[in-house]
Amino acid sequence: MGLSYEDLEVGKTYEIGSHTFTRDEIVQFAEQFDPQPFHVDEAAGEASMFRGLVASGWHTCSVMMGMLVRNFLRDSTSMGSPGVDEIRWLKPTRVGDTLTMRNTVVSKRVSESKPDRGIVETRWDGINQHGETIVTIRSKALFGLRHPGGKP
Template sequence: MGLSFEDMEVGSVIECGEHTFTREEIVEFAEKFDPQPFHVDDAAAAASPFGGMIASGWHTCSVMMGLLVRNAFKDSTSMGSPGIDEIRWLKPVRVGDTIRMRNAVLDKRVSASKPDRGIVETQWEGINQHGETVITVRSKGLFGLRNPGAPA
């Protein structure tokens, strides 16, 4: 068994890997899910306030979710999430940017109604190759307990 509730320590940070955004993938994602001109058209993007093509914020979130699941939560006791509390797109993600993702544990508690699982509050951060934080996400995740009912 991989990561479980007991392994998630408040204050710990999990490095989740990195991803480089290509023009082709930015356009492909945007054409399907967020076809705003600055995501799909070079000329429109150049004339936009961004001055060039950028990735959709939803694309960035999706990439970060993939990094989290594949690299940090693989074989874990994750039971999904009751939701995202906050997303902040702080800087645009541009063609060729490499985003490194990390996930910090902010708080955790055993569920009062379902004591076989715990709720873990985290903050994801996406940091570009220049060391700039481009996105933050605050969320809660549900994780199974390795030993339900054992002292914390």
């Protein structure tokens, strides 16, 4: 068994991984899921408040979710999430940006109704190659306990 509820420490920050956004993937994602002009066309992006082609915020979040699953949750006791509490897109993700994801444990508690699992609140930070935080996400996740009820 990999990572479980007991392994997650409040206040600890985990570096999850990095991803570089290409023009083609930005346009491909946007054409399918968020076809606003500044996500699919360079000229429209240049004419927009962004002054260039930018990734959909949903694309940025999807990339972060993929990194989280592949690099952190794989082989863990993760049971999914009851939801995202907040997403803040602080700066646009641009062609060529490399996003590094960090995940900080904000709080955790064992579920009262289902004591075999815990609820872990985390803050995700997406930081570009310039050290700028471009997106933050607050969410909760469910993790199985290695030893429910404190049993060895």
